[in-house]
Amino acid sequence: MTEKQIKIVAFLCNWCSYGAADLAGVSRMQYSTDIRVIRVPCSGRIDAKLILAAFREGADGVWVSGCHPGECHYLEGNYYARRKFILMGNLMEHMGIDKNRVHFSWISSAEATKFAKVAREVADTIVPMGPNDRFVKKAV
Amino acid sequence: MKNPYTPYPVKIDEIDIATEDKSLKTFKFVFLNKADEDNFSYKAGQFAELSIPGVGEIPIGIASSPIEKGFVKFTVFKTGVVTSHLHKMKTGDVMGIRGPLGNGFPWDRLEGKNIVIIGGGFAFTTLRSSIVYMLDPANRNRFKNIDVVYGARSPGMLLYRDELFEWEKRDDIHMNITVDGTDDPDWKYNTGFVPAVVEAKIPEADADTFAIVCGPPIMIKFTQPALKSLGYQDSQIIMSLENRMKCGIGMCGRCNIGRELVCKDGPVFTLEELNLTPGEF
């Protein structure tokens, strides 16, 4: 049996979580290969449009990671993001898409260990759920 | 029933950067099937839909001339989704062309007449097609005098420069190349806006003269009074319009100006005809 490979899109903030991913990489830390990274300027840049676009194109899960509160490169982008994320997650769940397909984290650029740990957690939650079939644009 | 939505498959044969700012490129296409080339028989002034599957279609005036065989050429300004995609394509890529579409310039009516061609910026494509067509030895004696005013912002923004300078040397066509301004001390041609050059260089109208005007709205706006002062009637001023289009065959409904469909009844109208419409272009 060939299983569809699970795809998790990770939107990582350029200033911290992306650095953490980099550091995790050069430190040869192990984490799931299902994760595909997209570098973004700030977690505050992440909009529901982008998350739905990921699902629409076939992502099975989405992970957004930014700087710790108070450490945003743009001072407060992640504070705004936090409010957006919770509303977005709730509305998704309300419409019948499992909230556990969308994850959020704060990881600084020094926290390579945390990055690898959260990456494993995210994958461990999403992979057993199998492929996502909601909000996916079916082949035309 | 012939399906007017199915494009002819073509291959990009050559891509030329047409202007110094690289915002325009000229694409030379060859048809994958010889029969399609024969079916794609066009007149100067017509346009076609360039069709990139999965991306979209755009209506573009045909820049090659009916007398040039074996290929078709389009000069495309990079502006929207499709044109940006096209600018990224390479020679050898396969896409589609749908057409020829529209009425083209009224060549029956233009025969035996003096022709004045006035163009500005990148609206010179179908005018280039027309000039090449008229200068063809087989056609040249079907027209009387040919006068051309073509202007661009700067020398580097002129389309088809090599051809322009060749035509400049001929005596069966009176070229008036102009640029808005240039710091090139060796610039041999005119400087100044198109309407001013029209007023200074274009012969006065007689009953046997037609002016074909294509260019940006601002140029058209100021060229009109210039032509009027030279005695041109609205019925002697021919214009080619562009409106947003989708189908190109008069069905999708968006390009209309009053009852006229720019894609099918146009894109070429006389000013006299346009005066009867609400002028939504």
Next chain:
Amino acid sequence: MNTITKNIQELAVSLLRDKTVDIVIGFKSGTVPMSSVPFVAKTTEQARTFIWDTHCRLNLANYLTGRKEKIGIIAKGCDSRNIANHIIENKISREQLHIIGVPCSGMVDKVKIASEFTEEIIEYTEQPDSFVVKTASQTKTLLKKDYLRANCSTCMHPNPVIYDQLAADRVTEPLIENQFADVNRIEALSRDEKWQHFDDLLQDCIRCYACRNACPLCYCPTCFVDESDPQWVGKGTDTTDIRTFHFLRAYHCAGRCTDCGACVEACPMDINVRDFTRKLNKDVFDMYGWEAGLDIKNRPPLDTFNPDDPDEFIK
């Protein structure tokens, strides 16, 4: 002519006559039973055609965006909250407006009324607490309170929150025990049932965007559905595209929606698109204690933050 109509006309006439304003935006009567038409009066004669009844369902704040003149506007509770929104979001200035507030006792639901009859409704006349509906073969008197629109029956702010004059006495603000019972009902469903619920809800959507266009919050110069590069949403009838549109439309209204019901009112297919916005309204109320448009000082919740905001969901 009812008293509110009379008062509105008088106030509007004097505003125009005294040149306090250049135009007054209100409603005039429609050409079919149970309708009204948003209308701009520039002359005192035109102002005398203003009406007020229980069919003035649309939200007039929608007509303010980008206007430059001095405007008089008729505003019920929800309209006034959207005017407040407009002011906060710099779409119009308070000084530009003269608000004629109308304390509102709720608008009736024409779909619900029509569903009481098998025949077409040919006449509708209003009395203070009831209305008379005529069809080809019968005449029925019904009570307004039984036919209020869903959003009006849970409305806690029927009185205008900002105004310059009132066209009637304030009404008692009702205390509603659970104003989000409809949201709770969906929340109680299983995940699959929720998915199914929204599938059924959106089955008829024809992508006309009347919900978006009737919404006073939707004034973006280019809406995300109209963007082409990138294109966020396909333009056909694909169910994912339709669902994505409604998700994002609602989400863009998060913390700004006053539950005025204009979206539902405008929908030609009678889709209760409030099912999306209501969830967001409930969440911003529960988490941030926020109800949109109650004043012109506080920023809406997605335009501000508190360092102590809930973040247990973040790893």
Next chain:
Amino acid sequence: MEIIKIKKSDWAGGIDKSRKTYHLFGPVKHKNHHIFRQLENNIYPDMEYMSSVLSPKSVLFPQSQKILVTSADASGKACHIFTPPEQDHTPRAVIGIRPCDAKAVQLVKLNFDTKEYQDPYWCSAFEATTFVGLAVNTPSVLDFSTSAGSGPFAQEGLDVLLVDCKDHYLAKILSQKGKEFLNTAGFNEKEDPKAADQVIQQMKISAEKAICSVIQTQHLKKKTVLELYEAPFWEDIAFSCISCGTCAYVCPTCWCFDIQDETQGKTAVRFRNWDTCMPALFTRHSSGHNPRGEKIQRVRQRFMHKLKYFDDKYDQGIMCIGCGRCVEKCPVNIDIRDICNLMNAYKPEKESDAGEIKGEIK
């Protein structure tokens, strides 16, 4: 002329028989309203319906339709060479279409079936379709079809006209296609054509009498485009418009469409979708220039197209058949009847305004 009597007790049986040859489309109750759609085997058209919220135009012109497909897989040979997808053009019949909606199909045909080009999707579907109309015995208060070139018993565009006579239908055969449909359904009880037609005529007269809504169109043709275009009333009409597409989507005569491409996986598809002239995007150039960027221009376009440009172009009357759907469904109650009457009655204040032309290009 032939008129067939169909007992209502035989109706369902005949419908079932016809399914062997025809894909059937008809009105079906759905939530609070009726829609026209393809009927599965156990579904019968609801012949008691008053009107359908969307018109039956979708039978020939679906809201979203694939027109071309190709592989987007660069390794394949036919990559990026578009061809039309398989289309099913076996016989179909639309049961219970209102006479005015059938007339609308004839108006739409003027757009899709032209001298120069034939739209293969619409035309093939049209060829394949038999229109079995249902006369309207009790017209709606919004029905103004009699003054819009149609009527509750109008026959134009129909292959059969069914008239509901309580326990039976009288079926007036109007074309060979119609005759074949009734044969296939096994409806062959011939009535005395003269007597039956008299019954139909009587019913027609009383139905037409019941129509209480009329528009005036007699002066539209002689007015110039520019005098109507520059009339002062457009600003007031346009004020309330919210630029949604409801009027166009519910309209049986609106045919405008958009063409959109999508790539999904390794397939590229070109669609066409219903479109509407109400949003600014409809005519916006990629440069940002927009010949109908203002709402007033778009509202004017809609009504000028239906009531003036169309007749000027095709000489077939107005592009409205009086079904009343847009009047009912417009969220802000913009009423084409009022606008038509305004246009029809309009006289420019100064005679010279009418012919005066802008003369210069914007």
